[in-house]
Amino acid sequence: MLADFRPTWMLESIYDLTPQEVREKKIGLILTDLDNTLIAWNNPNGTPQLQKWLVTMHESGIPVVVVTNNSSKRAAKALEELQLPFVSRALKPLSHGINVAKKRYRVSSSEIVLVGDQLMTDIAAANNAHVRSILVKPLIETDAWITKFNRAAERVVKKRLLKKGYLKRTWGHSLND
Template sequence: MILTDLDNTLVAWNNPDGTKELHDWLAKMQAVGIIVMVVSNNKSARIARALKQLDLPFVSRALKPLPVGINHAIKELGVPKSAVVMVGDQLMTDVWAGNVAGVRTILVKPLIQTDAWNTQFNRLIERFVFKQLEKKQPLIYREDLNGNNHQ
């Protein structure tokens, strides 16, 4: 099961329609039986509006960085934590919540470089954390799932 954040992970926060690549990827996941579920701190009405074209299940008001929403999704779908991955664009909410919930996490680059006002503070903290991490070891980003790495 793939749990994913909504804004700037699945869709650009200011353009909820999603790309053709997203629609193709979701169709592939559905075809092989992989459940994709959105876990977002947004209100239910906002998520439902954004997912209208995508028809995905979701958990609203997830309270990330607390694991509440992730644990709710896991319980609702009845899957073991070992079968779950949390994907998100924010270290301080998505990855933190996934780690606290005990599931694997994937940090992705934000789809666009601008953020909603309420995310900008988290980005400031993230930049500091990333600088501290890079002092210990260079961060490597994979541009695709084929293992092509970029720094």
């Protein structure tokens, strides 16, 4: 059961993910959660750092697709400025949204990584879909009201993962950390 919540890697931020590391790990598609992973849940415009990271990935030919449990309307509004494709109503922790993206982009599970800030939804979904995952530190400390329930359960799971040695105690800045 704990293995369901074990990430492949842990990074401080999605911005630490570089095209070089993506190529080294044979990743052909980056799937990312939206709120508190790509953008702060209460700031849909993103940051200059995000804009720079997205340009770098685009120029490197690495597609970035948002996979979110949000509605299509919410995702479209949040991503309007960023011009990113998305899969809404992903049903994470189920693998539905990941499978939709996999079919849409015609890539195998071994070529996909899902980046997210929650063990209970993002990392569990990645493991359910048999794709690699990157747990990132949430961009801000506050969450939308619905996420607060997940965070409470996540604290218990994190303690167990740490005790078993399945989770690092520090955030990395490289997939090789």
